[in-house]
Amino acid sequence: MKCLYSRRHFNRALLSSAIASVSGMAGFRSFAVAAETGNQGKVVRGLGQGMHATTQTYNSSAAWSSLVRTGHRSKSRAFSRSKVVIPTFILENKALSVTSLTAEGDLCTLKVASTSGLVEGQQIEMSGASPAEYNGTAFTIHIVDATTITYATHKGPSSSPATGKISAQTREIMEVDLPHAYRFQVALEVRYVDALTGLTTRRLPYLFSGERTALYNGPGSNPSGSIVSDWLDHPEIPADAKFGLWTVTENQLGPASPAGTLPVSWNTCSFINRHEGIVENSRGPDTNISFIDVDAAVSRTSVNPFNSGQGGGTQGFWPCQMLIEYDPGDKAVAIWGDSIGDGVGEGSIGSGSHGDAMGSNRRNRGYVERAVDETLGLNIAANLSKGGDGYKYLSLRGNIGKRLNLLALANPTHIWWQIVHNDVYLDDAQFRSDAAKVFQQVRPILPDVVHVHSLCTPDASSSLPVSSLAAEGTTVTVRISDTSVLIDGQDVTMSGVSPRDYAGTFPIRIIDPTTFTYSLAEIPSAPPAGTRIVCNGQFTTETQQTAGLAFGDATSSRGRKNEIIRTRTAPFDIMSRIFDPNPTAEGGYSGASASETSRWKADGTPWRYTFDGTHPNSHGYSSIAASVPDDFIQ
Known part of the structure; x- marks a missing residue:
């Protein structure tokens, strides 16, 4: 069953009324990058298939220079000119300065230097406290005053106050400049060869202000958050033909670089053999070689395959998107979501033959990417998703400026929003207010973009x-x-x-x-x-599942948030269409709000659709993607 809610025509004036209360707010960072104009009436838009707009973490090895080969496709559009976009920021959590930590029963009181910037209902991670019951990765907080937070533990600590080297950080997503200075080099493999050795050196280097090397000189040196190459004219790459990017990332400190300082786009693997791989200078004959000095992006003839484990294990970095020329009527879809839009769970237990840590055999992660590329046959303009994200974080002042820059560069015709899961702990009014603030920041950048939205999947x-x-x-x-x-x-x-x-x-x-x-x-x-x-219970049956906190039937917070989106209550009245993944994902769900259970569909097979009760596995993602109607993006 394919379930969606459609509104072909909607009144844009309703958006203005929905966000009137936040218009004129100070502190929101405006975008600094404008969309480009192409040649001969073409329109420049993003191409983000197999790419990731946000840096995830840093490498775990001692390498200070690495070369990564990745494969990509432009599903619906041939192109012969392109640019690459390299991100220079990472999304991280905010550390809190802890003064004291006490407990009364299972209620913990955390004193910090300041609660400024925190959001009621957001989650924090606690570590280093003794006894261990104080610690955990996802405590929902209540803000008491300017220096006090409370949270409930699963089991009351056996003593108070807590001792030890106590660490607290929010799960709030913040844009932070990469902390070191780097050099980058990128080359284009026009015709992708399905091999790891004996590869051609006839690759074309992208130039950056006329130079083969792009420089990032540390925090504060690149306010836009990305480096954009010059235009590269190259032989035409047909629609849906695989091409390659060879990317070198290098810490400017060279051999003196600390270990674990290279940025990482994603946890990679070659369980599905896509003939992609990495060469690092921290092992084998390449120790301490600068891959930029030897022009490796162009000259290297082989790479080592990524880790073969289905769940991943190798880390690499590559551009976050490309820019190519489209005909004016071509569609390109940007994705903005949380961990499900990010594809967390791909390659996890229960995935079977449906994918690995890098997603489908076409390298699409999560059901939205799979749907855009594989079900609808359209181009992904960019994917701005990040695990743990929500409107409550995106709405914070000045917190999405760099991602707005990437969105402006991508210049999509559509934005597919997949954000709800981390907002269900908020009251309904706060949820609507936060979403309105986000849409307000996007509207000046892309006034004519078409918005679509997904409903929230189960949690149990x-x-x-x-x-x-x-x-x-x-x-x-x-x-x-x-x-x-x-x-x-x-x-x-x-x-x-x-x-x-x-x-x-x-x-x-x-x-x-x-x-x-x-x-x-x-x-x-x-x-x-x-x-x-x-x-x-491995989600083998529906009766053995218990809905998560704030999840449940139609009266739960999750049910109410879904109904706000489903009925396009302001500010969601800007949505052209609503996609409901739950006829595929949710047990006992018929498509009507009254039938919500927040339990995953089960057929007696362990981990059929989910591996952890929050995220689908590859089978779950592929099943949901296949249920998206062919005419969803109009």
Whole structure:
């Protein structure tokens, strides 16, 4: 079933009324980059297939110079002129200066130097505190005053105040300049060769103000957040033909560079053999070679394949988008989402043959990229998505200026918004206000762009209560209410049990309708104990799932946010169409708001659509993408 909500004609004046309360607000950063005009009536727009607009992290190796080969396609448009765009910022969290940390029951009180810039309901990560119950990766905060935050733990700490080297940081997404000075080199492989060795050196270098090397000289040196090459005229690359980019990234400190300072676009892999790879100078015969000094982007004839694990393992950096010329009537879609728009979960357990950490076999990550390129046959102009993002963060003053610059360069005909998940913890009025502020910042840049939006997918946990646990030697016998939801030989995760010998993930053997066993590597140190022992249900059935906090039926916060978008309540009245992924993803859901459950659809297969209850796996992403109507982008 394909489910969407369409409005072919809408009143743009409604947007003005929806955001009137925030118009004229000071502090919003205006865009600094204007869209270019092409030759002979052409329009310059972005091409972002297989690219990522935002830098994710830094490399984990000692390499200070690396060369990456990546493959890309322009699905719907042939082109013979292009530019590359290199990002010079990263999206990071904000560290908090901790004064003290105390607890009363499971309610923790965190004193910080200042709560300025924090948002009610956002999440923080706590680490380094003792006892360990204070720590965690996703605590929702309540702002008490200018220096005080509270959050609830899953289990009340055993002592107060907390001790240790306490660290707190928000999960808020901030645009931060890359911290080091870098050199970049990029070359175009016009006809992609499906091999890793014996490759041609007839690649064409992109120039930057006439030079083969682009320079970024550290924080503050590039306010726009990106470096754009000169135009490169090259043989025509046909529509949907694969071409390659060879990208060198190098710390300007050379061999004196600290380890772990090269930016990373994404966690890569070659589980699906796309004949892509990387060469780093921290290992083998290339130790301490400058790949820019030897012109490696043009001269190198081989690369080492990315890590072969389905979940990824190699890190690399390449341009965040290209610019090419389109006919005026061509469509190009920009994507702005959270971790689901970012494709988190691709290649995770349950993905099967549907993808790996880099997405589909065409290198599309997440259901929106897959839908635009593979279902609708259109070009991706840019993908600005970032895990953890939400309107509550995008609306913060001055926080998206660099991404707005990239959006202006991409000059898309459509923006597909996939943002809700991290906003469900806000009240409805705040959600609408935050979204209005974001749309207000986009409107002056792209006044004629067409907006479309997705509804929020489910969020749930899946666990099976354990009625008894016993051990004999290294064999552990587990009793639950019904083993028919499990499969003989599958992996099951045990938690809530002590000693820790019994906890972990193990392949199981089903004994009877209520019993299964698993084996330990060694005889445990003591009999099993625990007041709430559970095994992961692996989302095999819908009844074993519990909706997440703020998720549930149509009356839950998630249900209300979906209804605001579904009915185009201001400021979402600017949306031309609404896509509903939930007839494919959600158990018991019929397409009507009253049927929302926030549980993932299940058919008895472990991890059929999701691996963690929040993100789809590759099978989930591909299934949702296939359900997008052919005429969704109009």
